[in-house]
Amino acid sequence: MSGLLDGIRVLDLTTVLAGPFAGYQLALFGADVIKIEIPGTGDLAREMGEDEDLKAAAMGASFLAQNAGKRSVTVDLKSEAGVELFSRLIASADVLLENMRPGVLARLGFPWERMHELNPRLVYCAVSGFGQDGPLAGRPAYDQIIQGLAGLSDVTGAPSGGPSRIGFPICDTLGGFAAAMAVCAGLARREREGVGSFLDVSMLEIALTATGWVASDELIARRPARRHGNHNATSSPSGTFVTGEGLLNIAANTQVQFEAICAVIGRSDLVADSRFRTRADRKKNRDSLTVELESALSARSALEWEELLATASVPAGRVLSLGSAISQDQVVARGLVHDVPVNLPGRDHVSLLGSGVHVDGTALAPRLAPPTLGQHNDEVLSELGYSKEEIERLRRDHVI
Numbered sequence: 001m002s003g004l005l006d007g008i009r010v011l012d013l014t015t016v017l018a019g020p021f022a023g024y025q026l027a028l029f030g031a032d033v034i035k036i037e038i039p040g041t042g043d044l045a046r047e048m049g050e051d052e053d054l055k056a057a058a059m060g061a062s063f064l065a066q067n068a069g070k071r072s073v074t075v076d077l078k079s080e081a082g083v084e085l086f087s088r089l090i091a092s093a094d095v096l097l098e099n100m101r102p103g104v105l106a107r108l109g110f111p112w113e114r115m116h117e118l119n120p121r122l123v124y125c126a127v128s129g130f131g132q133d134g135p136l137a138g139r140p141a142y143d144q145i146i147q148g149l150a151g152l153s154d155v156t157g158a159p160s161g162g163p164s165r166i167g168f169p170i171c172d173t174l175g176g177f178a179a180a181m182a183v184c185a186g187l188a189r190r191e192r193e194g195v196g197s198f199l200d201v202s203m204l205e206i207a208l209t210a211t212g213w214v215a216s217d218e219l220i221a222r223r224p225a226r227r228h229g230n231h232n233a234t235s236s237p238s239g240t241f242v243t244g245e246g247l248l249n250i251a252a253n254t255q256v257q258f259e260a261i262c263a264v265i266g267r268s269d270l271v272a273d274s275r276f277r278t279r280a281d282r283k284k285n286r287d288s289l290t291v292e293l294e295s296a297l298s299a300r301s302a303l304e305w306e307e308l309l310a311t312a313s314v315p316a317g318r319v320l321s322l323g324s325a326i327s328q329d330q331v332v333a334r335g336l337v338h339d340v341p342v343n344l345p346g347r348d349h350v351s352l353l354g355s356g357v358h359v360d361g362t363a364l365a366p367r368l369a370p371p372t373l374g375q376h377n378d379e380v381l382s383e384l385g386y387s388k389e390e391i392e393r394l395r396r397d398h399v400i
Contacts, residue, residue, distance in 0.1 A: 002030065003029050003030015003031070003359075003364075004029045004030055004359060005026060005029040005030040005031040005184075005187075006030040006031075007032075008026070008030075008031040008032065008094045008095065008187065009031070009032045009034065009092060009093045009094050009095070010023060010026050010027075010031045010032065010033045010034065010093065010094065010095040010096075010097055010183075011034055011036055011089055011090065011093045011095065011096045011097065012033050012034065012035045012036065012070060012097050013036045013096065013097065013098040013099075013100070013105075014043075014097055014098055014099040014127065015043045015044050015045065015099065016043070016044055016045050016048075016062075016099075016172075017045065017062075017066065017143070017169055017172040017173070017176070018099055018127050018143075018171075018172040018173075018175040018176045018179070018203060019097055019098065019099030019127045019176065019179070020035075020043065020045065020063075020066045020067055020176075021066045021172060021173055021175075021176030021177075022097060022125070022127065022175075022176040022177070022179035022180045022183070023035070023066075023067075023070060023097055024066040024067065024068070024069065024070070024176075024366075025176065025177065025180040025355065026095070026097075026180055026183060027068070027069030027070055027366060027367070027368075028069060028354060028355045028364040028365070028366060029355075029359075029364065030367075031095070032071070033069060033070040033071070034070065034071050034072075034073055034089070034093075034376070034380055035067060035070045035071065035072045035073070035371065036073055036074075036075055036086075036089070037072055037073070037074050037075075037373060037374070038074065038075075038076070039074040039075070039076055039374065039398055039399070039400060040074075040373075040398075042058065042072070042074070042373040042374075043063055043067070045060060045062040045063040045066075045067075046058040046059060046060050046063045046373065047060055048060045048061075048062035048063065049061025049062040049063070049064075053344075053345040053346060054344060054345065054347075056345070057344060057345055058372070058373055059342075059344055059370065059372065063370065064350050064352065064370045065352065065353070066176075067370045067371065068340055068352050068366035068368060068369060068370045069366035069367050069368050070368065070370070070371055071368070071371055071375070071376035071379065071380060072371035072372065072373055072374055072375045072376055072377075073089075073374065073376055073377055073380045073381070073400070074373060074374035074377060074400045075089075075399070075400060076398060076399050076400070077108045077109075077110075078108070079397070079398075079399050081394055081397060081399045082399045082400075083109055085381070085384075085394070085399065085400070086110070087118055088384045088385075089380075089384065090110075090115055090118045090119050090122065091118050091119050092383075092384060093119065093122060094121070094122070094123060094187065094190075095122070095123045095124075095125065095183050095186075095187070096115065096122060096123070096124045096125070097125045097127070097179065097183065098125075098126055098127070099126070099127040099128060100126075100128075101128065101138060101140065102126070102128055102131075102132045102133070102137050102138060103138075105126075112124055112198050116196060116198075119196070120195060120196060121190055121194065121195065121196050122196040123183055123186035123187055123190060123196050123197050123199065124196065124197070124198050124199065125179050125182055125183050125186070125199040125201060126198075126199065126200055126201065127175055127176075127179045127201045127203070128141070128200075128201070128202065128203065129141020129142075129145065129146060129202070129203050129204060130202055130203070130204050131200055131201075131202035131204070131205065132200045136204075141203065141204075143169035143170070143171045143172045144165055144169075146171040146203045146204055146207050147165055147166060147170070147171055147207070148163075149204055150171065150204055150207035150208050150211070151208070151211065151225065152166060152170070152171070152207060152211070153165055153166070154225070154227070155211075155214060155225045155226070155227055156227065157227050157229065158227060158229040159226065159227050159228060159229055161227070163227075170207075171203050171204075171206070171207045172203070174203070174206050174207060174210055175201060175203040175206050175207075178201055178206045179199070179201045182199045182201060183199065186199055211225075213234070230249075231286065231290075232251065232253075234253075235251070235252075235253040235279065235282075235283065236279075236282040236283045236285075236286040236289055237250055237252050237258070237261065237282065237286075237289055237290070237293055238250065238251045238252060238253055239290075240319060241290065241293055241294055241297055242294050242297065242298070243294075243297040243298065243300060243301055243302040243305055244297070244298045244299055244300050244301050245300075245301035245302060245303075246301055246302035246303065246318055246319070247302060247318065247319040248297065248302040248305055248306060248316060248317070248318055248319070249316065249317050249318070249319060250293075250309065250314065250315070250316045251314075251315040251316070252314055252315075253315075255278075255279070257313070257314050257315070258271070258276075258282070259271050260309075260312040260313065260314050261293075261309060261312070261314050263312070264305075264308050264309055264312050264314065265293065265296040265297060265299075265305075266296060267292065267293070267296050270289070270292055270293075275288055275289070276289055302318040302319070303318060306318055326353075334358070334363060335354070335363035335365075336353055336354055336356065336363065337351050337352070337353060337354070338351070338352055338353075338354050338363075338365040338366065339351055340352055340365075340366055340369050340370075341369060342369045342370070350369075350370075352366060354366065374400060377391070377395070377400045378391055381394070381400070
């Protein structure tokens with residue numbers, strides 16, 4: 001199957017997570033993503049993850065997670081020959097993706113104006129914590145910093161507790177998804193108008209836009225956001241409930257669904273209870289309703305209730321560990337996890353997540369193993385017209 005982005009060349013100058021995640025999404029859709037790294041060190045994520053042997057090989061688990069399907073080229077952008085090489089790469093590319101602090105690439109001699117001159121059709125996407133301008137533009141930012149400044153931590157956790165960090169780097173991944181979407185939009189405009197674009201992606205603003213209804217309550221209803229723990233502020237019963245074995249998420253957001261759950265658990269009397277008669281009544285008396293429901297739910301396991309409620313069209317699902325979530329039948333059936341052959345210490349393959357998008361009924365998988373540092377120097381430079389002798393000279397001079 002051909003990829004939707006076959007024939008599109010992306011220069012990926014990103015490190016750690018948000019930018020590399022964006023590049024990985026583009027690679028899954030078929031783009032030729034060339035990861036540009038610093039000679040000798042490369043992406044910091046090569047040194048991150050829980051496996052010490054992989055980190056020692058500069059192929060840390062954190063790097064493997066979002067760099068499959070890419071080719072690695074090393075370039076010293078502070079050398080004259082490196083500047084020439086990078087200029088050729090820009091001229092050959094469709095997209096340039098970077099997540100440096102604003103102004104760094106310009107100080108290396110490549111402001112947007114020069115890149116646009118080298119390649120008027122280039123789609124340039126800069127991912128940063130706060131955007132390319134504004135009072136915070138120059139600050140460094142990692143996911144947890146953005147979670148706090150975007151108000152995400154403040155609305156996460158139990159009402160009686162303090163703010164809580166979301167359990168994975170959600171701002172990085174949201175920023176990566178937004179960047180990949182913006183790149184595709186830039187490519188669509190280029191197809192239509194024949195010109196490139198400068199795309200400025202702010203992780204802070206992306207995180208804020210993701211708050212959706214919560215932000216709307218703040219902006220429109222003038223109701224400050226509050227922590228609600230594992231319960232949905234907009235409805236009841238809608239949240240996490242204790243069963244005879246395990247936790248169960250239930251979202252009975254309509255009257256029909258509420259009546260259905262009461263029938264399934266053998267408590268149809270709750271429908272007529274004045275405390276729970278309407279949606280507003282149930283929200284007001286959420287704690288009392290939870291006690292009544294959990295008393296009935298204690299008779300069976302979360303898995304049993306999940307299946308019974310599904311037959312009654314009530315949205316319900318167990319609270320799973322990440323390992324159980326990845327290995328559940330639905331995920332396996334859709335082919336989300338891919339075993340990619342590698343030559344790494346103690347491993348001949350690694351298991352990587354693909355895309356949740358299927359194209360023409362086919363799951364998207366990485367086409368190449370995660371690259372070793374500079375693995376594709378000779379290959380890519382040859383494509384740019386460098387001779388073997390020139391490539392060897394660049395290597396001797398530590399340009400690549």
